[in-house]
Amino acid sequence: MSRILATGITEFRISFRNRWVLIATGMMVLFALVLAAAGSAPTGDVGVDRLSVTVASLTSLAVYLVPLLALLMSFDAVAGEVERGTLPLLLTYPVSRLEILLGKLLAHLAILALAVTLGYGAALVVAIWSDPGAIEGIGSLWRLIWSSVLLGATFLGAGYALSALARRPSGAAGLAIALWLVAVVLYDLSLLALIVTDGGGAFTTQALPIALLANPADAFRVFNLSAGEAVAAAGGIGGAAGAVPLWQSATSLFAWPLLAIALALAAFRKVTP
């Protein structure tokens, strides 16, 4: 445990010096403020508090931004150590590969948690400022924070796995971008295309819920939208959120980080320095 903590502290220090803390929090705060400002325009009779509306749009933001930040922070984790030549010495220390990965995960998760908390917090301040009653939606914001951290953990683990598979930072960066495009952008686009051609048939009712649960980003979106009261405010894939029970999306949300870390460990074990 102390070895995980020591690794985490050192990794956090490195990320801080590499300006990752600044970049991650800056991006989250900036985007959250833009969304909050857009959401604070008079909406009239949506029937829910202003914060819940903001949370719905923050969810759509987080689906893109959190995986991107996680992959950007993690693609260098193993490949960078291989390239710098720091890995052989590290592996002669009495520390297991799992402990090394968990230490890095700890640091990167702390940075992500800081970034999303500050970003969403900024949106909260804007929402309450324009409508004091918005504080009622604080529960959905809290849920968004911890589910964002879980989503981040999944993509951090995936990033470590790609980093260990590629063994070179340039290759790992390419794989990370490809994963982001496929998991976050193309996956949803193809689901949408299928929904449109299917026209409410067997695909939409049977296969779609499974397809949503199988992708951590969609599970995250569905979880937050169906848990909140603002499903109606979200369009597209989010509209299907009601079809998936909450416990199922929550299970997917919790299972993916474990699976991703297991994959990362398996890939890291194959790396000979």
Add this chain to the structure above:
Amino acid sequence: MTPTLTISRLTKHFHSVEALNQVSLSLQPGKRAALLGHNGAGKSTMMKIILGLIPFDSGDVTVCGEAPGSAAARMQVAYLPENVAFHPALTGEEQIRHYLSLRGENPRNAPELLARVGLAHAARRRIGTYSKGMRQRVGLAQTLIGRPRLLVLDEPTSGLDPVSRRDFYDLLDGLSADGTTILLSSHVLTEVEARTDSILILSGGQLVAEGTLADLRARAALPIMLLVRPAAAHAAPLAAAFPEAVVGADGLLRISCAQAQKLPLLARITARGADVADFDVIPPSLEDIYSHFSRRDGQ
């Protein structure tokens, strides 16, 4: 005493390259052994196998009674890789604090460790700003963490200035006096000669010689060189008396002879009396002994 390190019939291939072939050796506690050999002889490969970093094809390796790379072995072995590297964004002190924590030691000892390798003044600077020798010293400092029973040092003095090299070997003397076994590789024969207990020579993946320098010198039985300076105007008669000698451009006669022939040859030289102005006996150098063993198996 049980040896700290035992290797028997160790063989390792990299695809078509035979990096190590049937290597056997053992090191007793407190011994300092130098691993010599040409580039690509297999020195670094052997060290990585001892540390459990890379697998091997066949043979047996036991480190402090444990399997190489096992958690128990890693607790007792410290390593200095041949091109040691650290994250450039960390300071020397932060890096050593991290390594101390990984070994379960108190991170507060970092400044003291850095002071032992003469880096106290730069402890708070980023490693990215260090010179090569300074990075090498950080690498040395991390091998001193805890009380390792075996130190594996791959070219530890590369990049160190002459004074630091001496300080480094002084440090090793202290460690080996406390019972630490040291295996180091080097290309600098003179420092190895004075500061280690035994020499291992690898050539093309095979252990071609093992023993103290005196053993190797006797086994090699290399010829001795005698340099004879003729007195003024006596060069011709002297050269005629020693037909086996080679006369150099400097006028000196070079006579090579086997150990056993040394005294008879000396008698012949002194018998020439006034023909001889001076002479020198040059024993085979360390380089000669090294090349004798290293080349034997074809390089």
